[in-house]
Amino acid sequence: MLQDGKLFIGTSRKPDDSINKGEYLDLGYANRHGLVTGATGTGKTVTLQILAESFSNAGVPVFCADVKGDLSGIAAAGEPKDFLEKRAKTIGLDPYEFQEFPVIFWDLFGEKGHRVRTTLAEMGPLLLARLMDSTDAQEGVLNIAFKIADENGMALLDLKDLQALLNYMSEHASELSGMFGNVSKQSIGAIQRDLLVLEQQGAEHFFGEPALEISDIMRTTPDGRGAISVLAADRLMMNPRLYATFLLWLLSELFEELPEVGDPDKPRLVFFFDEAHLLFDEAPKVLVDRVEQVVRLIRSKGVGVYFVTQNPLDVPETVLSQLGNRIQHALRAYTPREQKAVKVAAETFRPNPEFDCFEAITQLGVGEALVSTLAEKGIPSMVERTLIRPPSSRLGPITEAERRDVMAVSPVAGQYDKDVDRESAYEILAKRAESAARKEEEQRRREEEENRKIEESRRWTLPGFGDEDDYDDRGRKQSPTRSRSTRSRYQRQTVTEAMIKSVARSAATSLGRALARGILGSLKKGR
Incomplete structure (x- = not known):
């Protein structure tokens, strides 16, 4: 519900349960961030739903996570129910009309929405x-x-x-x-x-291309309503660290990409961070400092960030101090830590002399909250005990068939559904490794060829294949000196010359023997 640039949240009650006045969120201060807290089952999700509806009707795109699966009903018109009509009548919401809203479903796993990726x-x-x-x-x-x-x-x-x-x-x-x-x-x-x-x-579903374009979560419809991007987070919550890191990345991308716009008449985008305690659980100081920096500075980009969690102690004080619009549902105070949480929540509100905040927080019913928003000049309004208005869209989840129908007519249908694997570090390093392996193989082949040639040359110098004069009669290698001298003496002898010399040696031998016998015979006769 929109009235003079303000979003209708509900109607406050006096201590005697009589109706007091309407409670509104000024669009001009909606980018000053906010906090929605309360125990399980007190109505936080419905409050998130009615805020998303109001921002959409005001032409403000919304991004929110559907942790339990029941926020998907915002894509369908509500149905008449007795308790809804009773609440509308009690707070004076007339007429109470049902309406469906322009929704884009997203899912890191691509099962219940369009794929969401980043690199x-x-x-x-x-x-x-x-x-x-x-x-x-x-x-x-x-x-x-x-x-x-x-x-x-x-x-x-x-x-x-x-x-x-x-x-x-x-x-x-x-x-x-x-x-x-x-x-x-x-x-x-x-x-x-x-x-x-x-x-x-x-996580392999989350990293890759095509990466999410920030402009696709900042769409408006032809009739001027803001698109509501709903991230299916029921399966994602099985890995809470991935969930928190993804939302922090998205917040950081918004901070880095969007230009400065100062304080616009209405936000350019409202970002709801459900189960916000997961962002800060065991987070190192450098990361908390990063969140604080983004939350503090993204306001001037026209983005409002709303943390939704069970306990205000889940949010660090440095971040908590940046959240100007607050809706506090009931908290339990059974343990010392719970009592401390209630006390912290009560002390963060601008006090109302008509009731005690500490007691009121523990006595709030379902769909009832303490509300304080930024009013004129950014001053927090006095806290009021408020009955939250009923939603115009469906309470509870839509069917799978309805979800498929919504996705089929989505403005991003088919844009993110197929993976794109262009050349990147893996392919570049694979090519380098292949090139190095190819060069190594070529080097190995060259060395083998050189070794083969050397071996071949050795084979052709063995006895019977080379110069036989280089070897003795036993096939052993002769010394270079002996080999050269032998070649110098015999290299000019022909076969005929060798035969003549052989005959001469034989004749000389026979003549010598005859002379020796004659001389010896003469000596014997002389005796």
């Missing part, structure tokens, strides 16, 4: 380290990996790109350590194991 490069090493709960040393290795990819023109798009780059870094760890400092193979191995866990948890 590792857009995620960055800080958020990726948060996603994997990395140590400081591992985060340092991730920073080096992203720097190497950037300097060498290797796009990091999906998990296999980073895995290939980490393999490269492990093989060249010594060389990289000299350039960037210690690059430990142990840290690389730990990151690779964490990436395997992420892959098994479904």
Whole structure:
């Protein structure tokens, strides 16, 4: 419900339960962020639903997560029910009309909505380290990996790109350590194991292309209503770290891409962060500082951020102080921690002298809340005990057939449904490895050919194949000196010459023997 640039939230009650006045959220201050808290079953999801409806009718796009699956009913018109009509009559909502809203369903797994992806490069090493709960040393290795990819023109798009780059870094760890400092193979191995866990948890569906265009969650319809982007998060909640990291990435992308617009008449986008405590659970200080920075500065981009959680203590004080519009549903106060939470919640409101906030928080009924919004000049209004208006869309989830029908006429139908795998770090490193292997094979073949030629030359110098004068009669290699002298004496002898010399040697031998016998015979006769 819109009235003079204000969104109707509900009607406040006096302590005697009589109707007081309407409670509104000024669109001009809606980008000052907000907080919706309350125990399970007190009506937080319905409050989120009626706020999303109101922003949509005011022409403001909305992004919200559907943690339990029942927020999908916002895509269908509501149905008359006794308790809804009774609430409308009690708060003076006349006429109470049912309406369906322009919804775009999204899903990281592509099952209940259009695929939502981002690239590792857009995620960055800080958020990726948060996603994997990395140590400081591992985060340092991730920073080096992203720097190497950037300097060498290797796009990091999906998990296999980073895995290939980490393999490269492990093989060249010594060389990289000299350039960037210690690059430990142990840290690389730990990151690779964490990436395997992420892959098994479904993160491979999240990293890749086509990446989500921020403009697609900031659409308006031809009749001027803002599109409501609903992220199916029921399965995503099985990996709460991935859920929190994705929403933080989306918030960071909005901060980095949108231009400064100051304080517009209405927000350009409203972002609801359901189960917000998951963002801050065990988060390192550097990450909390990042959230605080984004929340503080994104206001001037025209974006309103609304945290939805059970306990105000789930949100760090530095972030809590930035949230000007507050809706507090009932809290329980059975344990000391719960009592502290109630006290913190009560102290954050501008007091109302007509009732005690601490007691009121513990006594609120379902669909009832303490409401304080920013009024003129950004001053918080006095807290009021308020009956929240009933939604115009359906309470509860839509059917699977209805969901498919909504997706079929979606303005982004077919745009994100198919994977695109262009050349990136994995392909570049694979080509380099293939080229190196090919060069190594060529080198091996050249060496084998050289060895073959050497072996061939040795075979042709064996006895019977080369110069026989280089070997003696036993086939042994002669010394160079002897071989040369032998060749010098006999290299000019012909076969005839050799025969004449042989006959001469035989004749000389016979003549010598005859002379010896004659001389010896004469001596004997003389005796």
